[in-house]
Amino acid sequence: MAIRPEEITSIIKSKIEHFDTSVDINEIGTVIQVGDGIARVHGLNQVKASELVDFGNGVKGMAMNLEYDNVGCVLMGPDQQVHEGTTVKRTGEVISIPVGPDVIGRVVDPLGKPLDGKGEIKTEKTMPLDIVAPGIIDRQPVKQPLQTGIKAIDSMVPIGKGQRELIIGDRQTGKTAIALDAIINQKNIPAAERCICIYVAVGQKQSTVAQVVKTLTDFGAMDYTVVVSATASDPASLLYIAPYAGCAIGEYFMWQGKDVLIVYDDLSKHAQAYRQMSLLLRRPPGREAYPGDVFYLHSRLLERACKLSNENGGGSLTALPIIETQANDVSAYIPTNVISITDGQIYLESSLFLSGIKPAVNVGLSVSRVGGSAQRKTMRKVAGTLRIDLSQYQELAGFAQFGSELDKESQRQIERGKRMTELLKQNQYSPLKVGEEVLVLYAGTHGYLDTVSVADVLNYEQQLLSYVRSEHAAVLDELNQSQELTEALEGKVKSLLDEFKTVFRAGK
Amino acid sequence: MNSTNRIAAQRYAAAYDALSKTNEEASRRSVLLHEVQMALDSQQEAMNSPRITLQTKKEVVRTALSGSPETANFIELLLEAKRYYLLPEITRRVATLLDDRLGIVRAQVYAAKELTAAQKRHTEQVLAKRYGGEIKADFITDPSLLGGLKIICRGEQIDGSLQRRFAKLEEELTK
Ligand SMILES: Nc1ncnc2c1ncn2[C@@H]1O[C@H](COP(=O)(O)OP(=O)(O)OP(=O)(O)O)[C@@H](O)[C@H]1O
Ligand SMILES: [Mg+2]
Numbered sequence: 001m002a003i004r005p006e007e008i009t010s011i012i013k014s015k016i017e018h019f020d021t022s023v024d025i026n027e028i029g030t031v032i033q034v035g036d037g038i039a040r041v042h043g044l045n046q047v048k049a050s051e052l053v054d055f056g057n058g059v060k061g062m063a064m065n066l067e068y069d070n071v072g073c074v075l076m077g078p079d080q081q082v083h084e085g086t087t088v089k090r091t092g093e094v095i096s097i098p099v100g101p102d103v104i105g106r107v108v109d110p111l112g113k114p115l116d117g118k119g120e121i122k123t124e125k126t127m128p129l130d131i132v133a134p135g136i137i138d139r140q141p142v143k144q145p146l147q148t149g150i151k152a153i154d155s156m157v158p159i160g161k162g163q164r165e166l167i168i169g170d171r172q173t174g175k176t177a178i179a180l181d182a183i184i185n186q187k188n189i190p191a192a193e194r195c196i197c198i199y200v201a202v203g204q205k206q207s208t209v210a211q212v213v214k215t216l217t218d219f220g221a222m223d224y225t226v227v228v229s230a231t232a233s234d235p236a237s238l239l240y241i242a243p244y245a246g247c248a249i250g251e252y253f254m255w256q257g258k259d260v261l262i263v264y265d266d267l268s269k270h271a272q273a274y275r276q277m278s279l280l281l282r283r284p285p286g287r288e289a290y291p292g293d294v295f296y297l298h299s300r301l302l303e304r305a306c307k308l309s310n311e312n313g314g315g316s317l318t319a320l321p322i323i324e325t326q327a328n329d330v331s332a333y334i335p336t337n338v339i340s341i342t343d344g345q346i347y348l349e350s351s352l353f354l355s356g357i358k359p360a361v362n363v364g365l366s367v368s369r370v371g372g373s374a375q376r377k378t379m380r381k382v383a384g385t386l387r388i389d390l391s392q393y394q395e396l397a398g399f400a401q402f403g404s405e406l407d408k409e410s411q412r413q414i415e416r417g418k419r420m421t422e423l424l425k426q427n428q429y430s431p432l433k434v435g436e437e438v439l440v441l442y443a444g445t446h447g448y449l450d451t452v453s454v455a456d457v458l459n460y461e462q463q464l465l466s467y468v469r470s471e472h473a474a475v476l477d478e479l480n481q482s483q484e485l486t487e488a489l490e491g492k493v494k495s496l497l498d499e500f501k502t503v504f505r506a507g508k
Numbered sequence: 509m510n511s512t513n514r515i516a517a518q519r520y521a522a523a524y525d526a527l528s529k530t531n532e533e534a535s536r537r538s539v540l541l542h543e544v545q546m547a548l549d550s551q552q553e554a555m556n557s558p559r560i561t562l563q564t565k566k567e568v569v570r571t572a573l574s575g576s577p578e579t580a581n582f583i584e585l586l587l588e589a590k591r592y593y594l595l596p597e598i599t600r601r602v603a604t605l606l607d608d609r610l611g612i613v614r615a616q617v618y619a620a621k622e623l624t625a626a627q628k629r630h631t632e633q634v635l636a637k638r639y640g641g642e643i644k645a646d647f648i649t650d651p652s653l654l655g656g657l658k659i660i661c662r663g664e665q666i667d668g669s670l671q672r673r674f675a676k677l678e679e680e681l682t683k
Contacts, residue, residue, distance in 0.1 A: 023668035
């Protein structure tokens with residue numbers, strides 16, 4: 001082991017000399033019952049709700065239930081060393097997590113301990129996990145777009161900085177993939193507008209989290225990302241505090257005036273962990289055996305997403321909570337709760353996923369209630385009618401299945417719809433820049449694809465992008481930067497697309 | 509012991525304590541209950557056995573405690589309410605309630621070596637200043653403290669032991 005600078009003899013000597021000789025006075029209690037990660041403690045008469053208590057041996061706990069003659073605490077570590085008669089000390093603190101620039105690029109547990117083996121994290125500041133969300137006057141409306149790089153989302157369900165957009169769907173429908181793409185896409189964005197990203201893994205398998213970290217590292221996204229992980233094998237108490245820990249880290253950056261994107265993957269497991277704790281603490285169960293305050297559990301978390309006013313530095317915290325549904329049932333308890341607190345949802349459907357439409361966004365059921373005003377004008381112009389076109393197509397496609405004769409206009413709409421559906425497919429880990437999205441969607445909505453066969457649409461997109469990147473990089477740059485699709489710019493795009501007609505080779 | 513039991517024990521203890529008007533009465537009752545509990549403790553098996561009827565148990569208690577019908581009543585009440593198993597806990601709580609009446613504060617004082625009589629008296633005086641009332645301390649020898657005192661009193665732990673300081677120093681140096 002290397003000698004550290006603080007190990008110089010004189011420093012050690014002064015540490016020993018100036019070592020505090022005062023006595024420790026602590027309020028204490030005694031464990032009277034322990035099991036299932038819950039300890040009942042007698043004593044601790046002055047303890048406050050949510051206070052951190054110390055069971056010794058490095059095991060901490062949180063006071064959850066203050067009852068007539070005992071305190072119900074959840075343990076934050078293994079309960080093997082805690083037994084009846086163990087002395088418990090008050091700490092007088094609430095749970096907090098170290099925050100600061102050094103946390104970026106790290107994988108930490110919800111108490112801030114590093115999990116990536118890259119050594120201690122040096123920070124000066126800590127933030128309490130649970131703080132009240134900024135008030136109304138501290139905020140301003142959402143007005144800047146947050147680009148995810150996913151065509152279907154940026155065009156039809158645009159997300160604004162400071163928004164809370166729910167990603168909801170059954171298992172294995174690409175929920176995590178969307179969140180990861182949004183994180184990876186921040187790389188495409190100039191550093192000034194780039195979000196610091198926080199990925200909170202709640203109750204997932206260790207292997208899945210390791211895979212996520214590897215993916216983010218491979219794409220160079222760990223340079224601006226923090227991963228907070230409480231896996232399935234951790235105590236429920238850690239799962240319960242994980243989203244708040246991630247949020248506290250995010251809020252630190254937000255108050256520094258930065259933009260932050262936080263992903264909670266996923267809140268269904270978070271609610272289940274809370275249910276487990278509540279039932280073991282003998283709180284009364286309600287619907288689906290969740291405790292009565294499970295709504296508050298998520299609302300107080302998601303309320304912390306916001307766009308701060310300019311006086312407060314103008315930072316923002318955008319939240320992408322993820323909810324897993326069972327058999328597409330969005331009317332279950334937790335999904336309805338979270339839908340009602342968020343500003344919209346991206347609804348992923350397994351039937352779409354299985355029929356090869358990836359990302360499997362159900363356009364009809366996905367909405368963004370505030371992102372529209374934040375969308376770039378260029379994007380709004382090309383995507384304006386996309387949603388209506390697609391839903392008309394789906395309606396007509398239903399008729400067409402009966403083999404009924406359709407008029408010319410309807411046939412045209414069906415053909416257009418088929419191509420647009422195809423065009424909105426997008427591979428994982430390949431987010432596009434805004435300009436590229438605008439260009440591709442422009443081609444689709446302005447009929448440039450009508451002459452291309454459906455099977456060739458993605459091929460067309462590929463070739464178009466590589467052609468423009470090499471031959472017309474200036475136009476692409478302009479599209480990336482400009483806020484509005486001026487007539488001059490639109491002219492350039494048109495001529496470029498006309499020119500490409502001759503370059504495009506079908507069936508390759 | 510679950511919380512229902514603790515709450516029940518507290519209620520029985522409070523009721524028993526409330527029988528006494530004066531402190532003398534209260535200490536007499538507390539001592540009596542303690543003795544009864546100790547005596548019955550040797551009869552645990554019989555008292556808890558389901559093969560002996562409630563009636564028999566009551567009779568035994570009544571004859572044994574013919575001198576103090578009140579305490580006999582109390583034990584019978586516990587037997588009837590199926591709370592007899594709480595008797596040791598109730599006795600402890602009655603003693604605590606008596607301490608409260610008399611203004612006695614209990615303390616546990618741990619030291620590495622046996623303290624001298626003067627040191628003990630001094631410790632009690634200091635504690636009396638902090639907590640008020642009359643301090644009754646149990647002095648316990650615990651060599652693992654190495655030096656200094658550790659005191660537990662009124663739900664507080666005052667730790668001035670060398671052991672804790674070393675532990676803290678270790679924490680500091682290995683940080
Ligand atoms: N756009 C896409 N194109 C191709 N494959 C995709 C796409 N999106 C997701 N996948 C693949 O689908 C699978 C499921 O994706 P993902 O893990 O994101 O789903 P999930 O809904 O988060 O699943 P879980 O319920 O297990 O958390 C993965 O193997 C992923 O690689
Ligand atoms: Mg997932």
